[in-house]
Amino acid sequence: MKFHFPYIFIFFLSLLITHGYAQNASTKITGKVIEATSNQPIEYATIAVMQNATKTPITGSISDSKGLFSVETNATDFYIEVNFMGYATQIIKAFKINKNKIDLGVISLAEDLNTLGEVLVRAEKSQTEFKLDKRVFIVGSDISSTGASSLEVLNSVPSVNVSIEGVISLRGSQGVQVLINGKPSVLAAADGNALGTITADMIERIEVITNPSAKYNASGTAGIINIVIKSSEKRGLNGSMSLNAGVPNSNSFGLSLNKRTDRFNLFTQLGFGKRTFKTKSKSLNKDFVNDSTIISNGKSTFDEKFGSLLLGTDFHINDRNVLTLSGTYAFEIEDQLAKSFFDKVYNETTLTDSWLRQDNTEATNPKIRYELQYKKDFKRHEDQDLLFSALGNSFAKDQKSVYTNTTSFGDEPNSLQETRTDYKLEDFTFKLDYTHPFLEKYTLETGSQYDINSVSNDFEVRDFTDNQWISNPDLTNVFNFNQKVFALYTTLAYEDDIWGLKLGLRLENTDLTTELQTTKVLNEKSYGNFFPSVHTSYNINENFSLQLGYSKRINRPGLRQLNPFNNIRNNYSISRGNPDLQPEYTDSYELTSIHKLEKASLNFSLYNRYTTDVIENIISFENSVSTSQPENIGTSNTMGFEFNSKYNFYKWFTLTSDFNINYFNRKGAFETQTFGFKGNRWTTSMTSKFKLPKEFDLEISGNYNSKFVSLQGEISDNFFADMGVRKKILKGKFILNLSIRDVFATRVDERIVSQPSYYTSNSYKRGRFVVFGISYAFGKGEAMEFSGQR
Incomplete structure (x- = not known):
């Protein structure tokens, strides 16, 4: 007994030290959030570390533009929630801790139609504002959250009609010039469908000008539609x-x-x-x-x-x-x-x-x-x-x-x-x-x-x-x-x-x-020639x-x-x-x-x-x-x-x-002929x-x-x-x-x-x-x- 006691004492002491160290060490949680249907990264997804007993949040973080996130916690009894507006929440309770690290890998979020419907009811409504020589259609969350294309948004604008083939007309006339951020763009050319790659959540507002001022060519068109893109929007592919x-x-x-x-x-x-x-x-x-x-x-x-x-x-x-x-x-x-x-x-x-x-x-x-x-x-x-x-x-x-x-x-x-x-x-x-x-x-x-x-x-x-x-x-x-x-x-x-x-x-x-x-x-x-406008x-x-x-x-x-x-x-x-x-x-x-x-x-x-x-x-x-x-x-x-x-x-x-x-x-x-009628x-x-x-x-x-x-x-x-x-x-x-x-x-x-x-x-x-x-x-x-x- 005298021979073994020092070793037993040292063994239990080591356990106590290790246990105390483990209680103070933090665990690092990493992963990537993507959309289920497109496999595209989701930016600003919320990652919450939740207390098992009280169901309350302990700490959290958000994903970056590539969908990646990293969060640390000192807690030992927790689970993880990953959510994003309009998508079903992922609750993760089964995970392995390896050297104080948890790698959740790729987390796919699918759209939640019920949640989306609730958001649309509460969200900002799109509206039309009357300006001096134009009408401005502000794109609200009721449209920007739907995943529609820019042509679908144009169909919501008064006086604008887009046929099922994508032909744009203004007040019944197809002689319309479409601008992107106030300038011509091949994205808005009439001989293709590149305009369809612009989605509703990228659009801030749409301006409709039916009687152009002196700023525009005097030869004119039937009207002008200007699509203003959000400057900070980055939506991947x-x-x-x-x-x-x-x-x-x-x-x-x-x-x-x-x-x-x-x-x-x-x-x-x-x-x-x-x-x-x-x-x-x-x-x-x-x-x-x-x-x-x-x-x-x-x-x-x-x-x-x-x-x-x-x-x-x-x-x-x-x-x-x-x-x-x-x-x-x-x-x-x-x-x-x-x-x-x-x-x-x-x-x-x-x-x-x-x-x-x-x-x-x-x-x-x-x-x-x-x-x-x-x-x-x-x-x-x-x-x-x-x-x-x-x-x-x-x-x-x-x-x-x-x-x-x-x-x-x-x-x-x-x-x-x-x-x-x-x-x-x-x-x-x-x-x-x-x-x-x-x-x-x-x-x-x-x-x-x-x-x-x-x-x-x-x-x-x-x-x-x-x-x-x-x-x-x-x-x-x-x-x-x-x-x-x-x-x-x-x-x-x-x-x-x-x-x-x-x-x-x-x-x-x-x-x-x-x-x-x-x-x-x-x-x-x-x-x-001078071309005045009022x-x-x-x-x-x-x-x-x-x-x-x-x-x-x-x-x-x-x-x-x-x-x-x-x-x-x-x-x-x-x-x-x-x-x-x-x-x-x-x-x-x-x-x-x-x-x-x-x-x-x-x-x-x-x-x-x-x-x-x-x-x-x-x-x-x-x-x-x-x-x-x-x-x-x-x-x-x-x-x-x-x-x-x-x-x-x-x-x-x-x-x-x-x-x-x-x-x-x-x-x-x-x-020699008179033409009057x-x-x-x-x-x-x-x-x-x-x-x-x-x-x-x-x-x-x-x-x-x-x-x-x-x-x-x-x-x-x-x-x-x-x-x-x-x-x-x-x-x-x-x-x-x-x-x-x-x-x-x-x-x-x-x-x-x-x-x-x-x-x-x-x-x-x-x-x-x-x-x-x-x-x-x-x-x-x-x-x-x-x-x-x-």
């Missing part, structure tokens, strides 16, 4: 991939990715596919002088194969400086086969000639677009910023067409004709904008813009005569178009909670040169506002209107441009009332537009051939009324409607959206355009309907989409010209399109279908 198939051919594959990190937002898009457009056409030319009639019925099939690649990045130099660089390359291969059957009738009863005219066209179109943008925000005021952007765009077309005339009745000889087109276009835009708020209620905006447009079109027509191709000198030439527009602008605004006034002035100087190189015909124009608003209460605006606009002739080369697909109905065209000028006035109701938003507008140097197509007729050419014809005074509404009858049913009617008074003359036209559209059980969405829309008188005849009315069905799977990670455009195949464009010596009628019909698509989403948000637009 988002994206989607889509596969479409349709009748006629509308087969495409698209992939969009958007990766957000602390300093970079990387985005890319890949798309390729094949599309087919089938068109039916009819034309009738009656020559009352010669008592002859030309009748044609045609069909054409246009096949297009396309591929495109987009790469870009937003580099956040720091919290107040962002640099954007992006580029797109696309390539298209076109094949078109058209057949038209012609009959020539004398005295309306006697058939004198019949023949078939065939057109076989092949073309390749490479496209390149690139942009560099820099934006600086200032610490002094959240709305003070400087923006510089440089955009470039180039497009080329190498096209060849062969026309064959084969006579089946009569004495007309067979003929062979071909055209060659070598077309090149380059556009550059440089823009500088500065916004400076001061004295709390005042804002000064100033900036400049420089646009360069350059086009060269080498066009040749050759006839096959005496077994050889001979160039037709009357139809062959090289057309060069060069336009430079330099602009300066300043706006000054005052705005308080009730009333506001904004004054603007824009100066644009245009230098335009058109040249027919072969025949050495040069046409040079240089003109400068906007005022009065908020009667938080749900009712009045806005009054005036702006001067310009419509410069486009390349198609200036290009003098003939379209000879139907050589009895020819169209060509006019290099001598002058621009149109319009004084535009608009009074709008905006109403917010509990379930609806209503907009009523009265407008007046007075336009000088109106551009109209003039038809001339000789030897049974009608030739259309644009000319400047007098003035037009238009008074109109517009109404649009969005009504949420139930959570599952939304109705959007647009109605526009105007009365016009035209005055003018061309050569009055008329009216109206258009209406209605879209119904149903949220059905089992995550089905149904959309039905109808559109009607009334008949109205034109310069020399009339434009016929037309009606068409579209519909779509969408099924969401796995909370929107998969989307099945079926869309039908022109459901009843009733959309026919018909133009009639009726004059004392002749009568012409031309109509075109494309028919029904049916497309089925499936999409899969990466990361947050929902899958978005890739439309495969050109």
Whole structure:
């Protein structure tokens, strides 16, 4: 006993020391939190160490941007809770302690629909604010917590409608410019679905401008939508991939990715596919002088194969400086086969000639677009910023067409004709904008813009005569178009909670040169114009506002209107441009009332537009051939009324409607003929959206355009309907989409010209399109279908 006692004493002493040390040593708990469906890390998840006996927290921590966490505790009787708003809480009681460390590994959190529903009831509601010259839709938690895409958010904005195919319209018009943080972006381009990679929780607000001020191009658009992204939002990887198939051919594959990190937002898009457009056409030319009639019925099939690649990045130099660089390359291969059957009738009863005219066209179109943008925000005021952007765009077309005339009745000889087109276009835009708020209620905006447009079109027509191709000198030439527009602008605004006034002035100087190189015909124009704008608003209460605006606009002739080369697909109905065209000028006035109701938003507008140097197509007729050419014809005074509404009858049913009617008074003359007439036209559209059980969405829309008188005849009315069905799977990670455009195949464009010596009628019909698509989403948000637009 004496021998063993010291050792036993030392052994028990060691146990006591070890036990005491263990009571004072801390345990380190580590792990990683991810989302169950996407496997993406969850930032700001709460990790709580809970006392087993009292169920109260002992200590805790949160996860970082990579989902990682680390927390230490001295407790010995505890369990661990991991939770994040809108997700089911994970309770962990079984774990192993190894050398005072607990490694929980990867912890997956799944969405808790019940919890999410409670959050939505208590959370901030989205709301619309009336500003001086725009409406601002603040995205609240009721939308930002749903995981919806930006297109879904846009559908919640008054006056904005997004079709099931992703087409955005504002007050019924699709001529909308979409900006991201106040600047153009390839993410908002209309020829892809990259906008779908922006999710609701990234969006701070959406601004809607229906009557742009002097800050924007005087040539204008139907309106502007600006999506403002939260500057601090970092959501990891988002994206989607889509596969479409349709009748006629509308087969495409698209992939969009958007990766957000602390300093970079990387985005890319890949798309390729094949599309087919089938068109039916009819034309009738009656020559009352010669008592002859030309009748044609045609069909054409246009096949297009396309591929495109987009790469870009937003580099956040720091919290107040962002640099954007992006580029797109696309390539298209076109094949078109058209057949038209012609009959020539004398005295309306006697058939004198019949023949078939065939057109076989092949073309390749490479496209390149690139942009560099820099934006600086200032610490002094959240709305003070400087923006510089440089955009470039180039497009080329190498096209060849062969026309064959084969006579089946009569004495007309067979003929062979071909055209060659070598077309090149380059556009550059440089823009500088500065916004400076001061004295709390005042804002000064100033900036400049420089646009360069350059086009060269080498066009040749050759006839096959005496077994050889001979160039037709009357139809062959090289057309060069060069336009430079330099602009300066300043706006000054005052705005308080009730009333506001904004004054603007824009100066644009245009230098335009058109040249027919072969025949050495040069046409040079240089003109400068001031474009003032005035906007005022009065908020009667938080749900009712009045806005009054005036702006001067310009419509410069486009390349198609200036290009003098003939379209000879139907050589009895020819169209060509006019290099001598002058621009149109319009004084535009608009009074709008905006109403917010509990379930609806209503907009009523009265407008007046007075336009000088109106551009109209003039038809001339000789030897049974009608030739259309644009000319400047007098003035037009238009008074109109517009109404649009969005009504949420139930959570599952939304109705959007647009109605526009105007009365016009035209005055003018061309050569020896006087053109003066009055008329009216109206258009209406209605879209119904149903949220059905089992995550089905149904959309039905109808559109009607009334008949109205034109310069020399009339434009016929037309009606068409579209519909779509969408099924969401796995909370929107998969989307099945079926869309039908022109459901009843009733959309026919018909133009009639009726004059004392002749009568012409031309109509075109494309028919029904049916497309089925499936999409899969990466990361947050929902899958978005890739439309495969050109």
